Amino acid sequence: MKRIYLDHSATTPVDPQVAELMMVYFTEYYGNPSSVHSFGRQVHKAIDEAREKVASLIGANPSEITFTSGGTEADNLAIQGAARIRAKKGTHLITSAIEHHAVLDTFKYLAKNGYEITIVPVDEEGLVSVQDIEKAIRPDTILISIMHANNEVGSIQPVAEIGRIAREKGILFHVDAVQSLGKLPIDVNQMNVDLLTISSHKIYGPKGVGALYIRKGVRISPLVFGGSQERKVRSGTENAPGIIGFGKACELAGQRMADENIELVRLRDKLFDGILASIDRVKVNGPRGAKRLPNNVNISINFIEGESLLLSLDLVGIAGSSGSACTSGSLDPSHVLLAMGLSHEVAHGSLRLSLGRQNTDEEIDYVLQELPKIVQRLREMSPLYHK
Amino acid sequence: MKRIYLDHSATTPVDPQVAELMMVYFTEYYGNPSSVHSFGRQVHKAIDEAREKVASLIGANPSEITFTSGGTEADNLAIQGAARIRAKKGTHLITSAIEHHAVLDTFKYLAKNGYEITIVPVDEEGLVSVQDIEKAIRPDTILISIMHANNEVGSIQPVAEIGRIAREKGILFHVDAVQSLGKLPIDVNQMNVDLLTISSHKIYGPKGVGALYIRKGVRISPLVFGGSQERKVRSGTENAPGIIGFGKACELAGQRMADENIELVRLRDKLFDGILASIDRVKVNGPRGAKRLPNNVNISINFIEGESLLLSLDLVGIAGSSGSACTSGSLDPSHVLLAMGLSHEVAHGSLRLSLGRQNTDEEIDYVLQELPKIVQRLREMSPLYHK
Amino acid sequence: MYSEKVIDHFTNPRNVGEIENANGVGQVGNAKCGDIMRISMVVENDVIKDIKFKTFGCGAAVATSSMVTEMVKGKSVNEALDISNAAVAEALGGLPEAKLHCSNLAADAVHEAIKDYIQKKTKV
Amino acid sequence: MYSEKVIDHFTNPRNVGEIENANGVGQVGNAKCGDIMRISMVVENDVIKDIKFKTFGCGAAVATSSMVTEMVKGKSVNEALDISNAAVAEALGGLPEAKLHCSNLAADAVHEAIKDYIQKKTKV
Numbered sequence A, B: 001m002k003r004i005y006l007d008h009s010a011t012t013p014v015d016p017q018v019a020e021l022m023m024v025y026f027t028e029y030y031g032n033p034s035s036v037h038s039f040g041r042q043v044h045k046a047i048d049e050a051r052e053k054v055a056s057l058i059g060a061n062p063s064e065i066t067f068t069s070g071g072t073e074a075d076n077l078a079i080q081g082a083a084r085i086r087a088k089k090g091t092h093l094i095t096s097a098i099e100h101h102a103v104l105d106t107f108k109y110l111a112k113n114g115y116e117i118t119i120v121p122v123d124e125e126g127l128v129s130v131q132d133i134e135k136a137i138r139p140d141t142i143l144i145s146i147m148h149a150n151n152e153v154g155s156i157q158p159v160a161e162i163g164r165i166a167r168e169k170g171i172l173f174h175v176d177a178v179q180s181l182g183k184l185p186i187d188v189n190q191m192n193v194d195l196l197t198i199s200s201h202k203i204y205g206p207k208g209v210g211a212l213y214i215r216k217g218v219r220i221s222p223l224v225f226g227g228s229q230e231r232k233v234r235s236g237t238e239n240a241p242g243i244i245g246f247g248k249a250c251e252l253a254g255q256r257m258a259d260e261n262i263e264l265v266r267l268r269d270k271l272f273d274g275i276l277a278s279i280d281r282v283k284v285n286g287p288r289g290a291k292r293l294p295n296n297v298n299i300s301i302n303f304i305e306g307e308s309l310l311l312s313l314d315l316v317g318i319a320g321s322s323g324s325a326c327t328s329g330s331l332d333p334s335h336v337l338l339a340m341g342l343s344h345e346v347a348h349g350s351l352r353l354s355l356g357r358q359n360t361d362e363e364i365d366y367v368l369q370e371l372p373k374i375v376q377r378l379r380e381m382s383p384l385y386h387k
Numbered sequence C, D: 001m002y003s004e005k006v007i008d009h010f011t012n013p014r015n016v017g018e019i020e021n022a023n024g025v026g027q028v029g030n031a032k033c034g035d036i037m038r039i040s041m042v043v044e045n046d047v048i049k050d051i052k053f054k055t056f057g058c059g060a061a062v063a064t065s066s067m068v069t070e071m072v073k074g075k076s077v078n079e080a081l082d083i084s085n086a087a088v089a090e091a092l093g094g095l096p097e098a099k100l101h102c103s104n105l106a107a108d109a110v111h112e113a114i115k116d117y118i119q120k121k122t123k124v
């Protein structure tokens, strides 16, 4: 059976070049980078180089990069760390309704621990309005956290404008750029960002590695203590092979982004157009065109449920994801789709297909051939569907 | 030039079997383990198996294992997490003076944030006394954290007895077993442990992975929020290849421990005896014999300084470590050696050689041939040395 | 995560559809995740002669729907009322813990349909 | 982390030892990390004719000690007093940031030895 992977927003395979490089640091250059001896020094040097590569992809200085165990930890470090250190200045924080759980759950934790939070809504395309952010700002606002691009519906937020406002008012600005890294140009200076989260396993690097950009001069409290690695902001023996792999992945992403995006946009739009032409009562979630990530397709297929759809796709070898409550382990369907005004039922029938480097036209053709059949079968099983 | 690695307590190479297994999960089975599709389900299953292997090495139930990004995070999660959730019961915590920075720095952080801490001393061999712990206990004590074996001098602590006392008094007991895993038998039930920290990269697994054992029924607050992976105690996309590699490393350690230890003890004692026979004015740090980790050699060589010694050893291909202030980046020599009553000067001249799986008799012979020459050279340069 | 039996019932669900001249109809919604199941049945002399289902829900919901219709078809309504949600899950070789709530849909919908049948019968 | 020049001066340190009939001796301790350096020199007509060092310290401390003795040997005491810690570090091709404090030992010890020489001279 064909196996077609269309879940690159969840995670990506590790690029063979990255895997090969990591292998060397597993078995040959395995020293602790903090050690005096040559086994350690070689690794230290390779980590420095990785830091330069990561920094270069987001227009930062290497000394502004702190490696973490992933995007989730980086989000937590940014938000908890900024909130703790600025508590005397103020205790109000702003974010949007469609952030990743790593941001939203951290906000909710802070809300239970003496902070006040404002969660600004989004429009029906999943876009935050700059005016809403501006209105939410109070004299005691210390942090604004807005994602660059949404992981479910691919909507690209006006972060540069929000950054400008935050900078004017002296409010820290955190951006979760996990989904945009390697797909959209990122420049922390142009975007007026103070803290920026990125993650390796979304850009063909290894899982379990991420980084927080911390603008020079910005101080945050650590989450984890001991050992003083990563400039005392993040302790623990460095995941050297992971960091070095992340560096390589950033290098490759920088080289390939421009060409890759042209191809991704083409396949994305082919998939959208094909689905809309062959299946009725389908809703596109998120904006189309330039305000959408090049690799994101998200639709709601009325009258059917997401997990059933995913299972059926999986049985013909196609891997996607859904915002259905049945896939989430929680009781509610995607908070992103609900925030965009979808009903529970429609949110339930959502399907995200996220494209990657190796997807081909043949694969898209195959999806366009199988999906309508599956939808037909499931609709016939659905008590909600009437032709 | 020969390259002889004697810094296994800092970190180990990844076992080739482990590296090979991880490779498969980098490039082939790369799905997100939380996903519905087969790419994810395969990984989910492999993580479950890894969890069983890790649990089995410490006598735990798989459901009691929470994977983290390493020993440092696990120590922080245990201590911060327990302190936060028990704050209403009491705010006093006990630890020892020779804990790893991941424990001590976390205690110091808590001491600045409303908690009271007692740091019990150790004797000249680096051993904690059960009586000292008992005396330190107060009605409001909520946590005792004592390491199983010390990372610098290899001293093995009476954790089972301390665990019994903690259990009797209803105090949570955390053990940092990063150095003992795979070298000493660990049974969380016999040891009466509630929380136990382990780390992969010290047992021939990958860096950037660790675990916290959390006894069934014990609740702790998370450090990091969002996504609800790892039973809501630790969020973030799982480092699947790392976890699976850690599982394999635990399996190998379980199989090999008994045989390996016989060999390690033999080489360790050969190294000790050889050094003591060929160099005068040398002090053994930590106990000798059964109360010492099988792979740890630590000596202070009077009148010389550790970093110079490490550099000189490195120049002939030997990798070790030192508790010297000059290697630490901080201003003080090893807090462990100072706690054992060593003077600054003597602590400065400490050398740790930590053995591993692949070390050979020939390598030890080479060290015993080179070390006296280096010591002689450095002593002749030392203003403290007079024949 | 699903057993082979679940996957089998999901891919080849038995008794999908709606019976036009049903004399017992039941619909339940799953409060937990917002899913829906509708059972229609033909009962003669208190014996379930025919039964069909329509389900909007996850793989487990579909499989348990299919399974429960097989289990009660040909049974008396009293026997059918004795079939518990747990029995349906068990007949499928078990369900993942997170999916146990889905099996509630299936037996409940059947029980609702039987209630409907009994009410209608009483009225006549 | 260390430059090749540092490693060279560490492995082949110049002017190690103690001069028995020195007329200028200086010893300094490094408050930061507890290390020690001792300089002994023979000065004739305010010119440093011979100089030796002994150092208990890290690689950088040893290398800067060695380097400073080379730099001042044959120089007048006034020229030697002008040599700064930074100049020593620079002559070694730079030191890692964390090791800059070590270079303080070297020039300071030389300056102490010169002070000792001048005091002795003045007494005579």
Ligand SMILES: Cc1ncc(COP(=O)(O)O)c(C=O)c1O
Pocket (backbone or CB within 6 Å): A009, A069, A070, A071, A072, A073, A075, A100, A102, A147, A149, A150, A151, A176, A178, A179, A199, A200, A201, A208, A209, A210, B235, B236, B237
């Ligand atoms: C927008 C966004 N933020 C944060 C994360 C969390 O990153 P990680 O998986 O590295 O913990 C993800 C992905 O899961 C994401 O899509």
Ligand SMILES: Cc1ncc(COP(=O)(O)O)c(C=O)c1O
Pocket (backbone or CB within 6 Å): A235, A236, A237, B009, B069, B070, B071, B072, B073, B075, B100, B102, B147, B149, B150, B151, B176, B178, B179, B199, B200, B201, B208, B209, B210
């Ligand atoms: C005793 C002890 N605890 C904790 C740690 C920290 O573990 P990790 O390096 O995985 O962060 C180490 C090793 O560095 C250790 O030796």
Ligand code: FES
Pocket (backbone or CB within 6 Å): A325, A326, A327, C030, C033, C034, C035, C056, C057, C058, C059, C060, C061, C099, C101, C102
């Ligand atoms: S029906 Fe929703 S989870 Fe099963």
Ligand code: FES
Pocket (backbone or CB within 6 Å): B325, B326, B327, D030, D033, D034, D035, D056, D057, D058, D059, D060, D061, D099, D101, D102
């Ligand atoms: S002399 Fe101690 S760090 Fe250089």
